[in-house]
Each structure stands twice: as C-alpha cells, then as structure tokens.
Amino acid sequence: MDPRPSSSPRSPDATSGTKPLHRPGHTLSVCPVRLSGMQWLPTFTRLQYMILFGHFALQLTAWTLFGLIWSKQIIAIPLPDFFHDVQSWYKPLTFCITTISSGFALFSTLLFSLAVRQWISCQLRTERGLRLTTFLRSMHFASHSIIPDRGQHGLWMAASIIVIIIIALQPAGWNTLLTPQLFDLDTKISSKEIDLTNPRLDLYLHNGSLDACVLDNSVLVGLAIGETESGFSAAKGAQNVPSSLSIANFIFNTSTAGILPLSFQDIPTNSAFDNATVIPHSISGPGIGIPRSLSVVQQGFTADVSCKFQTLTDTTTPSLTITAISPNETSAPTQYNINSNCPMPAPLGNTTRASTYALAENDSGYLLMIACATGASYTLIFIGGGDQYAYLNSTVCTFTPKITNVRVDYHYLPSASSNTTGNLPARIDTTTLPGGIPDSVGGPAGVSAVATVYEMIRFAQGEEMNVVGDQLIGVLEGVDGEGFVGDGAGVLTAMEEYLRGVAEYSGTLLRACLSSHKTSGIFADGIPKEMTTSATGELRTYFFGWALSSSTVWILIPGALIAFASIVLVLSSAAADLRLRPEDSGLFDPVDAFDLMRASAAGGLVGVVDSEDGNSRSLMKRGGVLHDVRVVLEMISGRGLILREVGHSDLDSGEGLNGT
Known part of the structure; x- marks a missing residue:
C-alpha cells in the first residue's frame, strides 16, 4: 500500500481539531497571516522584521562610514603618545577590528540564511507548493554549501559557489572598511624667502643699512657659540662621522647649508636680536600628533674653500x-699681534680685519686670522703658534662665497604637547645641489661670512686654549681614535670643511636677521616681494586613519548583494502569504534535519527519490519520462505537519507536474 496520501483534493475538515506541532527551543517563525479585509497590506513576522532591520542597520553603518571617508578623502587620528611604538599596539588593534568585522559578516550571513529558510517555508505553504529540485537547492543556499551536480548541467553548482564566495568576502570587506591604516599623503607646496642675489642688498650694505645683520651678528654672544659648533660638525660630517648641529631648537644634520627653515605660518624673528641669546624661531610646527616630512628646494649659501x-x-x-709683546709680569699672558697689507673691501674696513691680536700664555699657543680680498675671492690667513697649534703653521685659504640651491628635508615627529619646541622639526637634512652663483667680493653674504669667521677666531681664543684649534685636533684624531693625524693633507682638508660649515652657518644667521622686522627699519613691513625667491617642494604627511579610493569601492558590494538578496526573499515571503491556506500553520524549519525527515516520512516522499543508478534525483519517473514534482507543506490530523507531493488535481493552473 502506497504510504503517500492521495493526490485528490483534500477534505475541508482534514485538519479540524488539530494543533500545530511545536518542539521546545524551535524559534523559526511561520509565514504571517493577514487579517480579513486587509489582504493588500504587507505583513511581516518579528523574524522578518529582524532580517529587514538587521540588514538595514548593517548597510546604513557601512555606507555612512564609507560616504564619510569618501567625502573627506582622509580621516586622520592624532596619536601622539604612542605613534612611534607601532608594533606594540597595531597587531592587537587589527585583531579587535577583524573580530568585529567577522561578527558583522556572520550576522549578515545569518540573516541571509534565515531569509532563505523563511522563503522556503512560505513557498511550501502555498497552493502550488514548491518544486522539489528548487526546495533541495534552496536548502543548500540556506546552509551555504555547494549544490552537487547530479548528472545535470552545473549552473546551480556554479551559482552556489558564487554565493559562498560572496559570503566569504564579507569579512574582508568589513575589515578593509573598519581597519585604520598608516598612510602617507604627498602635497605640492610653494613658499617665498629672501633672495640673497638681489642687487638691492648691495646698495643697503654700502650705505650702512645692513651693518646690524652683516657685521654685528657675528659678535653676539648667543650666536658665537654656534659658529665653532657649525665648523666642527661640518668637519666631522666630511669624515662620514654622524654629527648634528643644534641651533636654538633646530637640529641640522651636519650643516645648515645656509638656509633658513621655512614655516607654515608667519612668525616674527625679532626675539633673537633683542638680547642676542638665541637665533630666531623662524618655523612653526605643522600640527600635533601627525608626523610629516617636508622636502623643499631652497636658496642656500656656502663657500668653496681651498x-x-x-x-x-x-x-x-x-x-x-x-710681533710678540712680553708682559712685564711673568704670570701675565703674552700679546701676539699680526698685520698684513692685503686689500680689504669697503664693508669690512681697510684695516679692521687685516690685523688682530691674542693674549696667550707662552706655552699654550694661539690661533690668529686676518682676511683680505683678492679678485673674485677672499684670502683668509691663519697663524698657529705655541705648543698646541703649531701644526697649522701659516695656512692661506682661498674663500669663494656662492649662493646655492639646497634640497632641505624636514622631518617632523608628533608631540604630546602644543609647546613650540615640540612642534619644531625633529631633524633637518640639507643637501647642497650642484652649481651655484658666486657672490661677488663685497656682497652682503660673502662679507657676512668673512666677518663671522674672523669674529669666531677671536671669540675662540683664550689664555690657555683656542676652541677652533682644539676642535680641529679633535677632527684630526681620526674616527678610530688612533691619535693625532697631523699630516699636511689631513690638516688642510679639515680646515676647508670647518670653514665651509662656518660660512653656511653665517648664511643662516644673515637670512634670519634680514627676515627680522628690526633691521634698522629697512624691512619693517616685511621683505618686499621683488626681493624674494621661490621655494618649492613636497609635503609628505604620515597619518593613521582611513582613506579610500575608487579602487576600493568594491569592498561593500558583497555585503550589499547579500542584503539585497535577503530583502527580496523576505518580500517574496510576504507576498506568498497572500496565497496561504488557512489550515497551514505550525513551525517548520526546512534546514532542520529532524523537521525534514519527520515531515517527509509523514507525507510519503520516500518514493520520490529515484536512486537506481546510484545518483539520488529530485525527479520522479512516470511512464519512462522524468517529471519534476512539486511538494507542499500542510497539516494533517493525526500526522501533524507533512511534506507531500502535489497531485494534478491540486494545481490551480492545470499545468500538471510540468508547470511552473
């Protein structure tokens, strides 16, 4: 006897007096039933509302954040306190973000699975039921598994694989959207600074208007210390020994190259010249918490020294x-005088820098210098005497100043405070580019450099030592400390690099002073535009945050496709409710193996599957022709919920089993 129920029309009282079967803990809602007279209104169960609003909340969150980043291009997070120690916090952060992303993706996948199960349940409760092949394939979609190719075309298998791939891409999309990254952004910048080649500076120099900047700066106590340090740093740097030059709050790598650091804001440079203790703060920090590097080609200053x-x-x-003038007392120092008849340019004075003197004890030694002007260059004469500095003997240096172009790299680090020091560049690297314009003898830059070297030697001399002479000995002792290397070539090379560093330092001081509004009132209203030159470069900003581009729009597509499919299935389920039979009720989860086996056995679907050739098929053989069967879920008194085949008489359209 065929255990399946008859395919004849069901009796209206077939389900009278029965109750829906319910298993404890089973929470899948049934399809909604509309109230009489309101058949046109869409009605959703609580589960369907959860699916709709769950996907809506996820998509609203994703697209709002995406739109915010897209509109702003960049959203940066200032992290000044622990930015440098990236390794200690970035891995835990990515772990947390990945966990959250996986949770969002899992929730979206769960909603999709519930939507598919709802759709199957509702379609099974319609008059026409659901094709068994569609039923089985839909269960694969609900459980995120591959639909096997049972001797048929592989279209459904490919579709199931695509769905699995889309589901698998959701965590990656969320993770890409939510995880902040370390980025760098390049921005073109331009600026203006004083042009030392402008001929108007020569006019100002010869009428005495620039004496405060060209001649007097070098005697300021606060700046004289930097003169010797600049020479020592340059000489050590020439030996490939790491060296830096600290000028006020600026730290230059090896040398200033004659540049004045540029700023993002106008900051007065007057403070340095009120009490002569520090050079001007000519630069402001680019911001707290966001490190940057700035690469600019600026006008610099140097000197070719031989x-x-x-x-x-x-x-x-x-x-x-x-000449040496012995003291009247044995404990008094000896006075050493040197003079020369070499010519001097007018700004330096005819005799001021052509003679000098020093007081030194007989055995301690001295280092003296005078300056002359010959042709297109200056001649600097150094005399070293005594026990300590005899290695210099009589040294003559040709000193040719020139205006250069310098590549300047500013390296900023985040600061936890807003103080001026914290916002200054952590390091300034300078690289003098090939070429340059010689500064004619008597020009402001060259005169300032010679005056700076001259005053440096005077300031460095004491009764028992000369700072410059001692620093040169320190350079000549060598990298490995093998002792004093006093050969002629080594001494001359060290002297050349030392003087070059001091000359470049003088260029920085000159620019700082000329940029001050207290330079005898000449530039009280700022440097005229016609006396400036352009400085161009690139600002590279390193930040921690979010940034998207057109190539990353795809990250939200997987989640959007899953949400769209779920919403369509929910709406289809709600539409299917219009055709629900009143007697259909009870709970049924098509993916639950217990529900499926019980309902199939009760409905007699065992014979529907033909497996004679070893391949289970959702087809039924009738008269040698394979027909796809439809199944319907209904409530039968004494059996509960059953899943049975729909007979010809059960179909309203009269299409039979081949209908759609």
Missing part, C-alpha cells in the same frame, strides 16, 4: 708681520 701652507713675511704678497 687651503695650502704658505710661508709669509713682511716682504711677500700678501705680507704678514707677527
């Missing part, structure tokens, strides 16, 4: 006269 040992007397050209 030194040689040369014996000079009162009859040579240039001439040199050395």
